[in-house]
Amino acid sequence: MTKQERVQKQFELKVNCPNDILTKEMDKSKLLENQLAENLKRVRMLPTGTTTLDHLLTIGQCPSSNWGLGF
Template identity: 90%
Template sequence: MTEQERVQKQFELKMNCLNDLLTKEMDKSKLLENQLADNLKKVRMLTTGTTTLDHLLTIGQCPSSNWGLEQPIICNFDPIHWN
């Protein structure tokens, strides 16, 4: 085998190896893109759900109330003197 043939053979082996590596990386990239798209959908649904929940929790609530977890409800609304 001549030097040129040996170099050609090494070149072909490296090309095959790099092609395999490229294929694996492209598959991995596609998988990660799909996972990212799924996560973005979940975040959008979570945001929408949180906004809806916040709205439902504030319905009928006095605007000046500032209650949260383990905090007393403070409201200036007096149903006795309400017109």
């Protein structure tokens, strides 16, 4: 292997390394964006879910009852 070939190979390694790192970081970024979107959906659904749960728990209960979950 000539000196020029070695230098070229080293240069290629130096160029490819940042590209590999960039690709990995972009994949990681996409994954985190997807996780953020899922968490945002869950947070937006949370108030709706608790309202529905409160409604279901109060169905059929007298407002003045002090037994069960109505304390």
